[in-house]
Amino acid sequence: MLIVKKFGGTSVGNKERILNVAKRCIEDYEKGNDVVVVLSAMGKMTDDLIKMAKDINPNPSKREMDMLLTTGEQTSVALMAMAMNALGVPAVSLNAFQVAMHTTHAYSNARIKRIDTDRVNNELEQRKIVIITGFQGVDRNENYTTLGRGGSDTTAVALAAALNADSCEIYTDVDGVYTADPRKVENAKKLKEITYDEMLEMATLGAGVLHNRSVELAKKHGVQLVVRSSLTKEEGTVVKERVARGKSEISGVAGDDDAARIAILGLEDTPGVAFKVFNVLAKKNVNIDIILQSVGEPGKKDISFTVKQEDAELAVNTLRDYMSEDDYRDIDVTTNVAKVSIVGRGLKDHAGMAARMFEALYEAGVNIRMISTSEIRVTVIVEEKDMVKAMNAAHDAFEL
Amino acid sequence: MLIVKKFGGTSVGNKERILNVAKRCIEDYEKGNDVVVVLSAMGKMTDDLIKMAKDINPNPSKREMDMLLTTGEQTSVALMAMAMNALGVPAVSLNAFQVAMHTTHAYSNARIKRIDTDRVNNELEQRKIVIITGFQGVDRNENYTTLGRGGSDTTAVALAAALNADSCEIYTDVDGVYTADPRKVENAKKLKEITYDEMLEMATLGAGVLHNRSVELAKKHGVQLVVRSSLTKEEGTVVKERVARGKSEISGVAGDDDAARIAILGLEDTPGVAFKVFNVLAKKNVNIDIILQSVGEPGKKDISFTVKQEDAELAVNTLRDYMSEDDYRDIDVTTNVAKVSIVGRGLKDHAGMAARMFEALYEAGVNIRMISTSEIRVTVIVEEKDMVKAMNAAHDAFEL
Numbered sequence: 001m002l003i004v005k006k007f008g009g010t011s012v013g014n015k016e017r018i019l020n021v022a023k024r025c026i027e028d029y030e031k032g033n034d035v036v037v038v039l040s041a042m043g044k045m046t047d048d049l050i051k052m053a054k055d056i057n058p059n060p061s062k063r064e065m066d067m068l069l070t071t072g073e074q075t076s077v078a079l080m081a082m083a084m085n086a087l088g089v090p091a092v093s094l095n096a097f098q099v100a101m102h103t104t105h106a107y108s109n110a111r112i113k114r115i116d117t118d119r120v121n122n123e124l125e126q127r128k129i130v131i132i133t134g135f136q137g138v139d140r141n142e143n144y145t146t147l148g149r150g151g152s153d154t155t156a157v158a159l160a161a162a163l164n165a166d167s168c169e170i171y172t173d174v175d176g177v178y179t180a181d182p183r184k185v186e187n188a189k190k191l192k193e194i195t196y197d198e199m200l201e202m203a204t205l206g207a208g209v210l211h212n213r214s215v216e217l218a219k220k221h222g223v224q225l226v227v228r229s230s231l232t233k234e235e236g237t238v239v240k241e242r243v244a245r246g247k248s249e250i251s252g253v254a255g256d257d258d259a260a261r262i263a264i265l266g267l268e269d270t271p272g273v274a275f276k277v278f279n280v281l282a283k284k285n286v287n288i289d290i291i292l293q294s295v296g297e298p299g300k301k302d303i304s305f306t307v308k309q310e311d312a313e314l315a316v317n318t319l320r321d322y323m324s325e326d327d328y329r330d331i332d333v334t335t336n337v338a339k340v341s342i343v344g345r346g347l348k349d350h351a352g353m354a355a356r357m358f359e360a361l362y363e364a365g366v367n368i369r370m371i372s373t374s375e376i377r378v379t380v381i382v383e384e385k386d387m388v389k390a391m392n393a394a395h396d397a398f399e400l
Numbered sequence: 401m402l403i404v405k406k407f408g409g410t411s412v413g414n415k416e417r418i419l420n421v422a423k424r425c426i427e428d429y430e431k432g433n434d435v436v437v438v439l440s441a442m443g444k445m446t447d448d449l450i451k452m453a454k455d456i457n458p459n460p461s462k463r464e465m466d467m468l469l470t471t472g473e474q475t476s477v478a479l480m481a482m483a484m485n486a487l488g489v490p491a492v493s494l495n496a497f498q499v500a501m502h503t504t505h506a507y508s509n510a511r512i513k514r515i516d517t518d519r520v521n522n523e524l525e526q527r528k529i530v531i532i533t534g535f536q537g538v539d540r541n542e543n544y545t546t547l548g549r550g551g552s553d554t555t556a557v558a559l560a561a562a563l564n565a566d567s568c569e570i571y572t573d574v575d576g577v578y579t580a581d582p583r584k585v586e587n588a589k590k591l592k593e594i595t596y597d598e599m600l601e602m603a604t605l606g607a608g609v610l611h612n613r614s615v616e617l618a619k620k621h622g623v624q625l626v627v628r629s630s631l632t633k634e635e636g637t638v639v640k641e642r643v644a645r646g647k648s649e650i651s652g653v654a655g656d657d658d659a660a661r662i663a664i665l666g667l668e669d670t671p672g673v674a675f676k677v678f679n680v681l682a683k684k685n686v687n688i689d690i691i692l693q694s695v696g697e698p699g700k701k702d703i704s705f706t707v708k709q710e711d712a713e714l715a716v717n718t719l720r721d722y723m724s725e726d727d728y729r730d731i732d733v734t735t736n737v738a739k740v741s742i743v744g745r746g747l748k749d750h751a752g753m754a755a756r757m758f759e760a761l762y763e764a765g766v767n768i769r770m771i772s773t774s775e776i777r778v779t780v781i782v783e784e785k786d787m788v789k790a791m792n793a794a795h796d797a798f799e800l
Binding site: 015018019049052053055056057058060061063064065067068070071074075077078079081082083085086092093095097098119142143 | 415418419449452453455456457458460461463464465467468470471474475477478479481482483485486492493495497498519542543
C-alpha cells in the first residue's frame with residue numbers, strides 16, 4: 001500500500017511532536033507500506049515570518065512573501081527526516097523544487113498544475129519514507145509559489161492522486177468530522193463517513209476541518225480521505241463520494257458567529273443594480289457570504305448579504321461612498337448575527353427537511369432573520385446570542 | 401558597471417541592518433550600475449538551526465542538514481528584496497535552485513562547479529537588483545548542498561567570475577585587512593592592497609577576514625576583491641595579483657592563541673612512520689596545523705605538530721591507543737602555546753627577514769618553541785602569554 005499522510009503545523013510544533021509523528025509514520029512503514037508524508041510549517045512559524053516581513057515592508061510583494069514562507073515547510077521536512085533517521089529509518093525530505101510541484105504563478109494563491117512523480121517514486125523504491133513540503137509549489141519560471149489557506153491539505157490530496165495512493169490521511173487536532181462542534185453542541189457525534197459535497201458545505205460554513213480546495217480536488221480525482229487526530233489512535237472520518245447512512249438524512253449542523261448582515265433597502269428595481277453593488281465591494285476585497293434579494297415597495301427591491309464582522313464597516317462605507325443618496329432608501333447593518341446551517345444529502349432527496357429545521361427553531365424560541373438554501377444545505381441567520389441554542393435544537397430535531 | 405556585493409550574517413542581523421545594507425546597494429544601483437547582492441543567513445540563525453537539528457538527532461545526516469541550513473540564506477534574501485522594494489527599488493531574490501548554482505554533491509562541504517547566468521542576467525536587464533543566497537548550491541540530483549565555512553564569500557567570488565563583474569566587494573564587520581589585529585597591536589594599520597597569496601597565508605593563520613577558498617577562487621579567475629566595512633564608508637583593502645608596496649616588505653603580522661603543541665619523542669626512524677601517525681589522526685578528524693620533524697637520538701626521530709586546543713586531548717588519546725609503548729619514548733603536550741606569523745612577498749625576495757623577526761623576539765624576551773616557514777610566511781610557536789608581545793615586536797621590527 002502507498003499511504004500519503006499529512007500533518008499540520010500543530011502536529012510538528014516541537015521536538016516531541018515531531019518525534020511522535022515520525023513514530024506514527026514508521027509504524028505504517030514497518031508494515032511494509034510505502035509512506036509519503038506531507039508537512040506544514042511548524043506551529044506559529046508562518047505567522048512569525050509574516051510579522052518579520054511586514055515589519056520591514058508593510059506591503060511586501062507576494063513573490064518575495066512566498067520566497068520567505070516556503071522556508072517554513074522546508075524546515076519541518078528536514079527536521080522530520082532527521083527524526084526518522086534518529087529512529088533508525090531511512091528518510092529523505094523534498095521541497096517543491098525537488099519533487100517538482102508545478103503550479104500556476106499566482107503568488108500566495110497558486111493552483112497545482114502537475115506533479116512530477118519520478119523523484120518520489122525513485123526514493124520510495126529505495127525504501128525511504130519521503131517527506132514533502134506542503135503548501136508550496138514552483139511556477140514555470142522556477143519562482144516559489146504558495147497555495148493559500150489550507151494549502152498543505154491540497155498538496156497531500158494532489159500527491160495522493162498523482163502517485164495513485166491507496167489512502168490519504170489528513171491528521172489534525174480533532175479526531176474526525178463531527179455532526180456539530182462538540183464545544184457548542186453537547187450531543188455532537190463523530191461521523192464515520194461523509195460525502196465530498198457535504199464536507200464542502202461544512203468547510204464553506206466555517207465548520208470544516210478540511211480546506212475546500214483539497215476536498216474539491218479529492219472529489220475530482222476520487223481520492224478517499226481520512227480525517228483523524230495526530231494525538232490519538234481513533235479511527236477518524238472517511239470522506240468519499242457515497243456513504244451509507246442510517247435514519248438521519250443530514251450529516252451535520254454548523255454554526256458561525258462571525259457574521260454581520262447588511263441590507264440595502266429601496267434600491268431601484270432595474271437590471272444591473274446587484275452587479276454594481278457587489279462589483280464595488282469586490283474591488284475593496286470585501287468577502288461576501290450569503291446574498292438575498294427580495295422585492296420591496298413597488299418598483300424597488302431590497303438586497304441583503306452577510307460579511308465577516310470585521311468587514312462590515314468597510315462594506316457600509318464603500319456603499320455610501322459609491323451610491324448617491326437617491327439610489328436607495330436606507331442601509332441597515334446588524335453586526336451581532338450568526339449563521340446556523342444543516343448539511344446533508346437528505347436535503348436533496350426529501351422534502352420537509354428545511355421545514356423540520358424551522359419548526360425546531362420556532363419551538364426553541366429562535367427568531368430567523370434570513371434564510372438561504374443550496375441543494376444539500378439550509379442556512380438561517382439568527383441573532384448571535386441564539387446560535388448555540390439554534391444549533392442544539394437543529395441537532396436534536398434530526399436525531400444526530 | 402556590474403558590481404557583486406557580499407554581506408555577512410552580522411550585516412543582516414536585524415531590520416535596521418537589513419535596511420542599511422539595502423540603502424548601500426541602492427546607492428550603487430542609482431548611479432546606473434548593475435548590482436548583484438550575495439547574503440549569508442541572519443546573525444545566529446545558522447547556529448540556531450544546527451542546535452534545533454542536534455536536539456532531534458545528535459548525528460543528523462549531512463544531506464538533511466544542508467536542506468535545513470539553506471532556509472537561512474533564503475530568509476535573508478527574501479527580506480532584503482522586501483526592504484529594497486520598501487525603498488522604492490525593484491529587486492528579486494534567488495536561491496541556489498533559481499540561479500542555478502551547480503556544485504559537487506559533497507554535502508556540507510561542496511565545491512561550485514558551474515553557475516548558470518541566464519536568470520541573473522535576465523533580471524539585471526529588467527533593472528532589478530538581484531539578491532542571491534550565499535553558501536548554498538544544488539548537486540546534479542537537485543539536492544541542496546552547502547559550501548562550508550566562509551561559503552558566502554566563495555559564492556560572491558564565483559558569481560563575480562561567472563558574470564564577468566567589474567568589482568567584487570566583500571563587506572564584513574572590519575573595514576579592511578590590517579597589518580595585524582588592531583585589538584592586539586596598537587600600531588596596526590589598514591592595508592590599501594594585499595596580494596592573493598599573502599591573503600591566503602593570513603587566512604590560514606586565522607587572521608583572515610576572507611575564507612581561503614574564496615581567495616583561491618579569486619586568484620584563479622583574476623577577480624579583484626575589495627574587503628570593506630558594512631558600517632562605515634571607509635575605502636577598504638583591495639586583494640589582487642600584484643601590489644605596489646613601499647619599504648615594508650611584509651604585509652602583516654598574525655597571531656593565533658588557539659594552539660596546542662604535541663611532540664612525539666623517540667619514534668623509530670623508519671619510512672612510513674609520519675604517514676601512520678597523521679593517518680590515524682585524520683581518521684579521528686583531528687585537524688593538524690603545523691608539522692615539524694626533527695632528528696632525535698641515533699636511529700630515532702621526533703615529530704611535533706600543532707592542533708587547536710580543543711583537539712589536543714583527542715589527539716593524544718588517539719595516539720596512545722594506536723601506538724604500542726615500544727613505538728615511542730614519550731608524548732609531550734603543551735596546550736598554552738600560540739602562533740605568531742609574518743606574511744609578505746618580501747620574504748620570498750629578500751634574505752634575512754626571518755632573522756629580523758627572530759632578533760625582534762629575542763630583544764623582546766620571547767622564547768621561540770618551534771619555527772615553520774613557507775615561501776611568504778614565517779611562523780613561530782611561542783608561549784601563549786607572549787603572543788601579543790611577540791606580535792608587537794615583529795610589527796615594530798618591520799616598521800609596518
